[in-house]
Amino acid sequence: MTTHTHPHARPGPLSGPAEPAEALLVRLARLRERIAVLVDRRAAGDPTAEDPLRGLYLSEEAVRRYLAAPAGPVPAGVSEGEAPPDERDAGQVARLGLGELDTAILFLALAPDVDRSFEPLYGYLNDDVGRRRATVGLALDLCGVPAHRPGARARFHAGAPLTARGLLVVEEPERPFLTRSLRVPDRVVAHLLGDDTPDPDLAPHLHPLPPAPHGGPNPDDPDDPGGEAEFASFTGRLAAHLARPGPGTVYLRERREGEGAACAAAALRAAGFGALRFDGPDEQAAALVREARLGGHALLVAPLPADPGPLLRELTAAPDVPVLLADPRPYDPHWCSRDPLVLDAPHRRTGTLPAWSAALTAPADGRTGAPAEVPGFDLAATVAPYRLGGERLERAARAARDLAAFDGMPLTPGHVRLAARRQSASGLEKHARRIRPDVDWSDLVLPAAPLTQLHELALRARHRERVLGDWRLSAGGGRGRGVLGLFAGESGTGKTLSAEVVAAELGLDLYVVQLSSVVDKYVGETEKNLERIFTEADRTDAVLLFDEADAVFGKRSEVKDSHDRYANMESAYLLQRLESFDGIALLTTNLRANIDEAFTRRLDLVVDFPFPDAGQRLALWRHGLERVPTAEGTHAGLAPLAREFELAGGSIRSAVVTAAYLAAGRDGVVTPADLLEGARREYRKAGRLVPGEGSW
Structure with a gap:
């Protein structure tokens, strides 16, 4: 075989092998052979084969040839798997809810999509060679139904079974009624030919059902800690409801994202239903219902769109299709006129x-x-x-x-x-700064009392589901299962660092709320911003930190003007929202007295961070210098430095950083003089008198 090279092809490795191109040429040659066989077979015996106007008109002789021609053999070269599949059984037509006349109309309308020899026949019968699909009048004639009967014409109205269920499209509304073309959507034709591939427009929005859990507590265990017994009982009743004829639509309100979908999936499996899980726009609702009817599936929609009204109106209008909806929002009767069965999805311990x-x-x-x-x-x-x-x-x-x-x-x-x-990636980053914790307990230099409380805070976060849920120690009244802590102490005493350590101990990210993105001068906007934060934090495994919390959680005051009134409204909202919070939130303040007592009562722990004494200051100096190269004798001189300079942990760290920069600038190591200069600068920044200036 001779290989031809393009005159401008670059030689060497970039030109690539010739085998793929040769294989493609062979395929094209075989396709030409098949086309030639098909052309010869159709031209045989065609009296108009040599007519230069062939295709513009149909003679009676040509029409009779189309009617008399038997189904010919498949052209040579067709590989196995390309032959059309067998026709579906009558049960599938019955599932579509069609009568005998509707079924006949459906099949004569789709005939040209399955066998192209129907096109010229329909053109002849329509007295228009260009109209190669069935029309309303032609369909009624072929079915032997007079076109003047109202019941017959109603088969093509928008609310009729064929058109309302998306099985038939009546096109060209501008034409007279009897000459309007009929088209069967490609998805319906494919289904009747045996292809159950979902509609391509729907496919990106269809997902498998949530998987059945690998393991979990025994639902027969009386001490079942995960709520499995209640879950199994509820899903059993829901499965029995779905098994009834025409179960309609069920709305499951979930407490936490995913609970309703998991409950619906378990009920569908128990009822033996195949299901389509959908999360697309409401514009595809009609195609979704049609897909469910074609496959005999139930529908699961979770979560719902922002405005679920149009979607619900379409889904509730199909009582023959079981529909399950799951969403955290309460059902709103304004969404649609046909109310679904509204149920609260059972709370089930997740992450057991x-x-x-x-x-x-x-x-x-x-x-x-x-x-x-x-x-x-x-x-x-x-x-x-x-x-x-x-x-x-x-x-x-x-x-x-x-x-x-x-x-x-x-x-x-x-x-x-x-x-x-x-x-647990969330939308909290729109309102808060995320910190990936890179510290541990060894980075904290604190007295025993606050350190013990921090460990207890982490313990509460780990075991809250067992204590508040399984042991039913929640106070009720819609209270959440969150963990709330207040860190109070002077600036630099380790409050923010402690929050980061707690987050690291729990393996969670820390989100520091940006007050600038929360507080708004317009009435009601601050509450809306806080609600977005709390809602996102409820569904996210993270630690939420309100730094300088007294700016938001301050004391309520006597109402003397409108500003006081609205400030008190913000505090009242926060008090209510903290009651139902399910996440982990930490508040820090420099002035504990500024925090409203009503907030303090709702806190799980209040951790006081004392100003470090001389011993703790010495430990902080040593901790700050752990990884810093120092001159000989530097550590021995830390005791008088810690004793003379009353600095908090944050200031000591800043002093060490200053000393490190001084050493790096001269390409040396940190000396006692560098540390002294760093400590003096911290005193000067604070406006304090430097002790022993020039004598230490």
């Missing part, structure tokens, strides 16, 4: 230890693979702060195993925490 353990040890390569090794660390303590469930837990487990495989090491708590944090 059995679920995490099963997900992390599930086969890495599918159901038939070998289970992964059991984690060799305290998994319960690692996953306790996370409230992931369902799909997000499964994805976090897979991501953790992938991270461990990438590092070439066994699974560690760090892998699990990193993967879980990524599943």
Whole structure:
């Protein structure tokens, strides 16, 4: 075989091999052979084959040839799998809810889409060679129904079964009624030919159901800590409802994102339904309902769009299709005129230890693979702060195993925490600054009392579901299961650092609320901004920090003018919102007395950060110099420095940084003189008299 090279082709490796091009040429040659066979077969016996006006008109002789021609063999070269599949059974037509006349209209309308020989026949019968589809009048004639009967004409109205269910489109509304063309959507034709591939416009918005959990508490256990017994009872009743004829639409209000979808998925599995999970725009609602009817599926929509009214009106108008909706918002009767069955999805503990353990040890390569090794660390303590469930837990487990495989090491708590944090990515960054904690308990230099309280705060965050939920120690009244703490102390005593350490201990990100993005001069806007923050924090596994919280959580005052009244309204809103908060929030203040007592009562812990004494200041100086190169004898001189200069931890760190820059500027190491200069500068910044100026 001779290979021809383009005259401008570049020689060498860039020109590439010739085999793919040759294979493509062979394919095209075979296609030409098939086209030639098909042309010869259709031209055989055609009296108009040599007519130069062929295609512009149809003679009676040509029409009779079309009618008499038997179905010919498939042209040579058609590979297996390309032959049209067998026709579906009558049960599928019955599922579409069509009568005998509607079924006949449907099939004669789709005939040209399946067999092109119907096109010229329809053109002849329509007295117009250019109109190659069935028309309303032609369909009625072929069905033997007089065109003047109102019932027959009503089969093509917008509310008729064929058109209302998206099975038939009556086109060209500007033409007289009987000459309007009929078209069957491609998706319906494909379904009747055996193709169950979803509509391409719907496919990006269709997702699999949330997976059944790998593991969980035994629903028959009377001490079931995860709410599994209640969940199983509810889903059983919901499955029985769905199994009834015409169950209609069910609205599940969920307390936490994903609870309603998980409940709906469990009920659909128990009822034996196939289901389509949809999260697209309401413009595709009609196509979605049609897809459900074609496949005999139920529908699960979660979450709902911002304005669910148009979607609900379309879905509730199809009582023959089981529809399940899940959303955190309460159902609004204004959304549609046909109210669905409104239910509260049962609260179910997410992120339980059995679920995490099963997900992390599930086969890495599918159901038939070998289970992964059991984690060799305290998994319960690692996953306790996370409230992931369902799909997000499964994805976090897979991501953790992938991270461990990438590092070439066994699974560690760090892998699990990193993967879980990524599943908790939220919109909080619009209102708060995210900090990825890079500290631990060794970075804190505090007295025993506040240090013990910080450990207790982390313990509360880990075990709140058990204490407040399983042991039912929540106070009721719609109160949430959040953890709230107040850090009070002078500036620089370690409040923000302690918040970061607590977040690091829990394996969570720390979000520092930017007060500039919260406080607004317009009435009511501050509350709206805070509500966005609290709502996002409720659904996110993170620690929320309100730094300088007295700017927002200040004391209410006597109402003397409108400003006092609106300021008190903000405080009242915050008091109510903290009651229902489910996340972890920490507040810091320099003046504890400025915090309203009503806020203090709602706090789990109030941690006082005292000003460090001489011993603690010495420990802070030593901690700050741990990684800093120092001159010989520098550490020995820290005691008098700590004794003479009364500096908080933040100021001591700033003094060490100043000394380090002085040493780096002369390309040397930190000396006692550098540290003295750093301490003096901190005193001068604060406007204080420098002790022993020039004598130390």
